[in-house]
Amino acid sequence: MSTVSTNSAALDSPGADSRTCGTTGLKVCLAAQRFIKLNAVAALVFLLLGGIAAILLALTRWQAVHLLPVDWFYRIITFHGLNMLIFWILFFEVAVLYFAATIPLKSRLFSRPVAWVSFGMMLVGAVMTNVVILQGKADVMMTSYLPLLAHPLFYLGIILVAVGTLIAVFNFFATLFIAKRDKTYEGSLPLVTYGAMAAAVIAVITLLHGAIVMVPTFTYSLGWTPEPDPMWYRMIWWGLGHMSQQVNVAAMVAIWYLIGYLAVGAKPVNETVCRGAFILYILFINLAAAHHLLVDPGVSPAWKMWNTSYAMYLAVLASMIHAFTVPASVEIAMREKGHSRGIFGWITALPWRNPGFSAAALSLVIFGFVGGITGVTLGTQQINIIAHNTMRIPGHFHATVVGGTTLAFMGLTYYVIPLIFQRDFIWRGMARVQPWLFGGGILLVSFGMSFAGSLGVSRRVHDIEYAGAYGPAAHLFLGLMGIGAIIAVFSLVAFVLMCVGTVLFGRKIEGRAMADWGVAESTVEAKPGSLAHAHWAMKGTMALTSVFLLCFAVYYFANWKALADVWPVQ
């Protein structure tokens, strides 16, 4: 049976399987809608599982509590890593891809059977992996570095998830192809779709690495082939492990632009520059995987420095472009609405009670100020030597992947459920607080981990008392991490309960507009479009980005000072 339909891709063609959204007026492909729902629900389930594991881990690393025994600590850390970094993220990203390829392009999804195959493989693989981990047959942590060896079904599960995701990415590109062929849209791809396309390209090379490393490890675990070289394994595995986080970055930035438009009416200040930044991601961001091998003896300093510095800084440049253009576009939109008092008057008038907007704004701030600054600093080869395998590393990536990506995905969910599931959110008061609780909790987690790591506390260690080397300050920061984790996981559970409760019991909104979360209102002084070419109008963003650069410089050079202190000259 061919999966390729010969009818037109346009959703407004006769007999198209679509509906009209009561809020946006856009056509929604019903096949895409079904798979957005399925993937989003699966993502939420894995987010909840990963969140439960997170609190168990935090209450174990908080030495005063020390909850889990050693075997369960490593079991749960494996479970947490895979559910949070792979399953929750990949399922949600597939939902984002199906949205971005269909609704903004007014196109149908390329193939429903292909989407079923993808979803089935991903779901079976994720469940299989989780069951094997909880049975105690894969206490190898997420990285599963050889010569640690797990049960074959652990590797098979990950292979199924990777291949299933690759099939979804194929469905995304095929949808772009039929949309262009049938001219469902004019000109270039909309920026949100463009960002999703960047994420999909990055996903292709990511998942190829997953296949390259997992297939021989799977056959080795079955006893069919010799053991792959552990150094080779580390290098290729990080092609999966770190590159998959770059898929998140591209998807997250696309969501920032989308929510800026939905909540404030912000349009990119310069589309060409924004697209150029996404292209820099496509070309260079994946090289950052080399950060994980900065202390490996097998690869040369030239390889390390090229991949983590010279070439990778082009991707950092892209992030700095987005970190400027997203708030700049919001500032322009707010000033055009008449909120032009002083340098920061537009900030106080933003719709902070809108959970979609507050989640995206907090995501941008946490990702940039905490995750970005620590990431570039820790990725410097010389500085890395004082931070490698300490708690500073999870302190960094909890700011990027959780404070950045997860919070942005939560923000989008506050729109996805009303627009796609067609139900108004329950517990709206709780929803307005939830992003602030989650963002605050994750900041405490990140700071606690980072400062404990600065004092030398190792990551992935069950017990730090064995050495007797850590004083009260390290324990204080681990306690801070524990308190932050309690707040963040409380907020995460509330988020999942709100989503599930809304899908089951929320007020149906079929045929009418969703209940408004709150948008930036115009004043009597509003002049739409008046500042399109007024560069001075971004003065608030210029001030904010100057503060950012100052923070970066202080943190970066403080770390060089810390490195110099390791070998004091007498």
Place this chain on the structure above:
Amino acid sequence: MKTEERDPWLKRFMDNTWLLLVLGVVIPLLSYTLWGWIELLMIPPAPLP
């Protein structure tokens, strides 16, 4: 005769999804994977005691 004006090369490059897909796969594959793989292959085996 009506002639259609071509878009500037930068716009055509930016809009070429398939070229970006190829470059997005080839560049990290060469810079990270193949280069690193070759370096690992060139390590002489350690003589066992």
